[in-house]
Amino acid sequence: MSAASSKQKTNVATLKDALRQYWGYNDFLPLQEEAMSCVMAGQDSVVVLPTGGGKSLCFQTPAVCLDGLALVVSPLISLMKDQVDTLRSCGVPAAFINSTLSEPEKREIADQIRRRELKLVYVAPERLLSEQTLNFFGTAGISLIAIDEAHCISAWGHDFRPEYRGLRVLKQRFPGVGIHAYTATASEQVRQDIAEQLGLNQPRMLVGGFDRPNLSYRIRRASGKFQQICEVLERHRGESGIVYCISRKEVDKTAAGLAGLGFRTAPYHAGMTDVDRRKNQDAFIGDQVDVIVATVAFGMGIDKPNVRFVVHAGMPKSLEHYQQESGRAGRDGLEAECTLLFGAGDIVTWRRMLDDSEPSAREGALRSLEAMHDFCTSVACRHRAIVEYFGQELDGDNCGACDVCLGELDLVDDPITIGQKILSCVLRLEQRFGADYTAKVLTGSQEQRIVQAGHDQLSTYGLLREDGLRTVRDWIEQLVGQGFLEKSGEFNVLQVTDAGQKLLKREAEPQLLRPAEKQKESRTVAADSWEGVDRGLFDLLRTMRSEKATQQNVPAYVVFGDAALRDMARLRPSTLDRFRNVKGVGEKKLADYGQEFLEAINSYCQQQQVTQDVAPTIVAAKPKPSRSGVNASSIAAFELFRQGATIEDVAERMNRAHSTVAGYLSDFLRYDNIVDPSPWVAAGVVSRIEEAIGQVGSERLQPIHECLGGEIGYNEIRIVATCLNNREQ
Ligand code: ADP
Ligand code: ZN
Numbered sequence: 001m002s003a004a005s006s007k008q009k010t011n012v013a014t015l016k017d018a019l020r021q022y023w024g025y026n027d028f029l030p031l032q033e034e035a036m037s038c039v040m041a042g043q044d045s046v047v048v049l050p051t052g053g054g055k056s057l058c059f060q061t062p063a064v065c066l067d068g069l070a071l072v073v074s075p076l077i078s079l080m081k082d083q084v085d086t087l088r089s090c091g092v093p094a095a096f097i098n099s100t101l102s103e104p105e106k107r108e109i110a111d112q113i114r115r116r117e118l119k120l121v122y123v124a125p126e127r128l129l130s131e132q133t134l135n136f137f138g139t140a141g142i143s144l145i146a147i148d149e150a151h152c153i154s155a156w157g158h159d160f161r162p163e164y165r166g167l168r169v170l171k172q173r174f175p176g177v178g179i180h181a182y183t184a185t186a187s188e189q190v191r192q193d194i195a196e197q198l199g200l201n202q203p204r205m206l207v208g209g210f211d212r213p214n215l216s217y218r219i220r221r222a223s224g225k226f227q228q229i230c231e232v233l234e235r236h237r238g239e240s241g242i243v244y245c246i247s248r249k250e251v252d253k254t255a256a257g258l259a260g261l262g263f264r265t266a267p268y269h270a271g272m273t274d275v276d277r278r279k280n281q282d283a284f285i286g287d288q289v290d291v292i293v294a295t296v297a298f299g300m301g302i303d304k305p306n307v308r309f310v311v312h313a314g315m316p317k318s319l320e321h322y323q324q325e326s327g328r329a330g331r332d333g334l335e336a337e338c339t340l341l342f343g344a345g346d347i348v349t350w351r352r353m354l355d356d357s358e359p360s361a362r363e364g365a366l367r368s369l370e371a372m373h374d375f376c377t378s379v380a381c382r383h384r385a386i387v388e389y390f391g392q393e394l395d396g397d398n399c400g401a402c403d404v405c406l407g408e409l410d411l412v413d414d415p416i417t418i419g420q421k422i423l424s425c426v427l428r429l430e431q432r433f434g435a436d437y438t439a440k441v442l443t444g445s446q447e448q449r450i451v452q453a454g455h456d457q458l459s460t461y462g463l464l465r466e467d468g469l470r471t472v473r474d475w476i477e478q479l480v481g482q483g484f485l486e487k488s489g490e491f492n493v494l495q496v497t498d499a500g501q502k503l504l505k506r507e508a509e510p511q512l513l514r515p516a517e518k519q520k521e522s523r524t525v526a527a528d529s530w531e532g533v534d535r536g537l538f539d540l541l542r543t544m545r546s547e548k549a550t551q552q553n554v555p556a557y558v559v560f561g562d563a564a565l566r567d568m569a570r571l572r573p574s575t576l577d578r579f580r581n582v583k584g585v586g587e588k589k590l591a592d593y594g595q596e597f598l599e600a601i602n603s604y605c606q607q608q609q610v611t612q613d614v615a616p617t618i619v620a621a622k623p624k625p626s627r628s629g630v631n632a633s634s635i636a637a638f639e640l641f642r643q644g645a646t647i648e649d650v651a652e653r654m655n656r657a658h659s660t661v662a663g664y665l666s667d668f669l670r671y672d673n674i675v676d677p678s679p680w681v682a683a684g685v686v687s688r689i690e691e692a693i694g695q696v697g698s699e700r701l702q703p704i705h706e707c708l709g710g711e712i713g714y715n716e717i718r719i720v721a722t723c724l725n726n727r728e729q
Contacts, residue, residue, distance in 0.1 A: 011040045014065050019057070022064060022090045024564075024586035029054040031208045035180075036062050039144050042178040044203040046150070046195050048185070051324070052305075052331035053208050055182045056083065059146035063120050064092055068143030069113060070120045073128060075149050075161055079303055080122040082285070085554045087120060091588030096122035113140050129166045134173050142177050145170055147198065150181035154193040164197075171199040184324070188391070210323070210390045214330045215338050216401040217382035218408070219375075221474070222343040225313055226257055232311050232339050233263055233291060237670060240284070241309035243293045244316070244325055246349060254313065255293040268294035285555050287546065299325060304555070305332035306562045311339045315346035315376055318368035319389050322375070332561050334529050342376045344473070377474075378481035379511035381405050410514040418464070419484060419503050419510045422476060425460035426485065426494045434492050435480075439473040471515040482510050529566060532614065534659040535666060536714030537604050538569040539701055544600060548593065559593070560584060568597065572605055572612040581616060608713055610659070637664040638671065644679050647715070662715045669722040677723040681716045688712065689720040698724060 015036050019025050028036075031047070032054055038045040039062035049055050063070035074080055080096035087094040095109045095118055112118050113136075127133060147153075153164035170179060181194050181203075195203050220228060229243060243258075245251045248269040255267035266280035266289045283289040285304055292298060296316070310329045316322045322340070330336030347369060354365050375385055382402035384394040398405045412418060425442050426433075433441075440447060441455050444462025455461060464472050476494070479485045484500040487493065502508040542565060549556040560568075564584030573579040579594050605612050640650050641664075651661045665680065677686055692707040698721040701714055708717075 011037060015061050018061050018064050022092055022586045024584045024589065031206050032058055035206050038204050039178060039180055044179050044200040045206060046181045046191055046203050047206045048183055048191060049208040050210050050212055051184050051327035052333060058182065059144060059180055060087065060120065062144060066143040068141040069118055070144045070146060071137060071142050072120055072122045072146045072148060073125050073167065074122050075124060075152050077124060082303055082555065084122060085558050089558045090586055093118050094120040097127060098124050116141065125167055126163045138173065142174055145174060145177055145179045147181045149183060150194050151183040151185035151190050153197045154190045168197060168199050210387045210392050211383055211394055212327060213401065214333055214335050215326065218339045218403040220339065220341050222341040225341055228341050229254065229311055229313060230261065232309055236309050239290060239308040240304060240306055241291050242307060242328060243291060243311045243313055245293065245295060246314040248295060250313065251293050251295055258291060258293065263291055264289050265291040265293055268292050268298040270295065270297045287556050296321065296325065299328055302328060305557050307336065309337040313341055315342040315372060317350050318372050319375055319386065322372065323386060332563050334563055347373050374481040377477040379404060379409060379478060379513060412512045412514050415510045415512040416506055418475060418512055419479060421460060421463045422479060423496050423500050423504055426496055428458045428460050431495045432493055435473060435476045435494060438494055439469055439476055442472050443469045475512050478512055479510055484510055530663055531660060532570045532657055533566045534569045534610055535663045536608065537601065538565055540600060540604055541565045541568055541597065543700055543702060544597065568601060571614050571616055572601055572610065574602060574612045578613055607710060637661060638668045641665060641668045646680060666718055666722060669719065673726050675723050675727045677720045680719050685712060685716055686720055689717055690724065693721060693724060
């Protein structure tokens with residue numbers, strides 16, 4: 001083995017040890033090993049990974065392995081504290097320097113740096129670039145420089161920050177120190193620009209896959225929008241989520257409406273004062289608020305890992321925006337749901353807003369807008385459409401996690417004939433009219449201009465009368481989105497494309513949606529990540545987590561992420577040694593929380609007679625929910641519950657663990673809004689539980705359990721509490 005490759009080996013082993021010791025992770029996420037190796041070797045790099053791809057660890061892990069202090073440049077003051085809190089909770093000495101610190105605090109950190117006590121320090125660019133600070137760090141023994149949100153340096157990026165331009169001096173001021181840029185923005189142009197602007201030396205370019213398999217995408221025509229939003233929220237009661245609206249007015253209205261329905265929600269938009277915005281943002285991060293209703297002003301600097309859903313109550317203005325905003329869901333790698341509700345008017349609203357922009361910027365913006373609109377109206381796999389837009393490919397035919405691949409869309413039976421009718425009408429109109437007009441002719445409108453033009457005499461006039469104007473208008477958009485028609489010129493006149501000619505000859509087939517009736521929303525519980533999790537125990541641990549977080553004044557996820565809690569409630573370790581195997585438990589967290597959480601797990605399991613020390617099953621890092629898999633099973637379980645089956649029945653018939661089925665039941669009760677617990681809990685027990693709830697409330701299960709002298713199981717308590725809540729709504 002050559003010296004170089006043996007060094008490489010030891011580097012990787014060192015990194016893995018650190019990953020395990022500090023963060024409790026056993027493996028690298030895709031590209032992390034390569035990215036970390038660059039840092040270890042001091043080779044400049046530009047790393048592009050999607051949100052949740054694990055960029056922070058790419059420099060944090062090497063930072064703890066290397067001698068010296070890692071300098072992290074980050075534009076987001078709000079993020080620095082969370083990042084530093086998270087590092088400290090893992091036992092990594094770190095600090096940040098920004099305007100929120102007092103003078104004595106700053107001096108203390110400078111002293112720590114002089115004493116070589118810190119491994120990482122976060123600094124905002126404008127502060128770093130002062131002569132004094134540069135000099136100070138010049139003697140601080142810098143191990144590496146990481147530039148977070150590096151697209152801010154590029155005017156091509158969507159978030160250009162002029163102060164980032166000054167970072168070019170770092171290469172001269174810190175010769176021999178590797179500089180590493182991290183971003184989630186994919187475009188090739190931005191990537192090159194970052195390297196150039198920073199003056200990087202033959203940087204390694206590492207670009208990760210843009211697909212986010214743990215996100216499920218759904219696009220729905222807006223119809224009764226508020227109700228549609230509520231449906232999503234209802235599926236995620238008590239979980240974190242974001243609702244994006246286009247306008248401030250809509251934010252206020254929606255937030256108020258949701259609050260009225262008892263959701264813990266807060267608004268966020270640029271029309272509010274800084275103080276109010278900050279307050280609402282903090283409440284969201286700290287889990288005091290579940291749902292933030294916001295304009296796109298919200299999100300930059302939100303690193304919350306456990307956002308379980310993002311709803312767009314209107315179409316975003318580009319796929320870049322959509323990817324970024326929806327990407328705020330599921331950073332922790334667990335399943336999350338992205339729903340986009342779009343209305344025909346959205347594109348008009350955006351066009352109007354763009355009217356004021358500079359002509360040079362406007363053209364590009366309009367193109368992005370069209371691409372977004374096509375995405376909304378097309379009927380192709382959403383995962384595929386997104387990654388292809390960013391110039392990548394998606395493996396496999398069925399992503400298993402979008403409305404198209406899950407077969408949730410209701411398609412017409414004979415799309416070729418409908419397509420032919422529409423296209424031939426466009427031809428009869430000599431390709432001189434827009435979508436509205438064409439739809440009217442096809443549905444036999446008596447409008448004066450149509451009659452006057454003699455278009456009521458065309459053979460295609462009224463051909464799709466039965467289907468209605470709105471549906472036909474939608475089909476035209478879908479044909480445009482799928483490339484059979486094209487809109488051209490100032491008036492968006494419809495033209496038949498080459499693909500359209502093929503369709504006319506029945507050589508190609510479009511996919512057309514059936515009219516949007518109120519479809520029953522199909523439910524996706526990506527139960528893989530809930531598989532084997534004891535829900536009662538999970539809730540108990542979650543309560544402990546928020547108590548700890550409150551005591552320490554940090555967001556809950558700094559204590560433990562959702563993934564770690566689920567893993568605890570799945571493996572149910574009985575000893576500290578086994579507790580160590582829980583995903584997300586490193587040495588420091590083991591020392592800080594191990595004993596207490598372990599005791600809680602042990603006493604819960606003994607009381608509930610739940611087996612412990614379950615062997616961890618090897619699950620792929622991010623299991624894709626599949627059509628045949630978990631969705632189907634929870635839906636099947638729902639069906640059995642509707643027929644009055646007990647948990648035992650279902651567990652036996654479906655060959656599932658008791659705890660898994662209890663989870664299904666809990667979902668079912670909420671989903672079907674069941675108010676009567678009697679099929680599952682004996683009448684006498686119901687009344688006892690209800691009495692206890694009357695005394696201690698139903699927010700947390702543990703006090704109810706205690707109030708009942710520990711005699712009644714968590715499953716029963718949960719069932720009764722859920723039904724009671726359903727009744728009160
Ligand atoms: P990004 O900055 O790219 O959006 P983060 O650095 O915030 O992503 O990481 C996203 C989540 O993934 C965090 O909860 C982090 O702890 C987790 N994570 C990072 N690396 C690993 C790993 N190797 N194994 C498991 N989880 C990881
Ligand atoms: Zn798909």
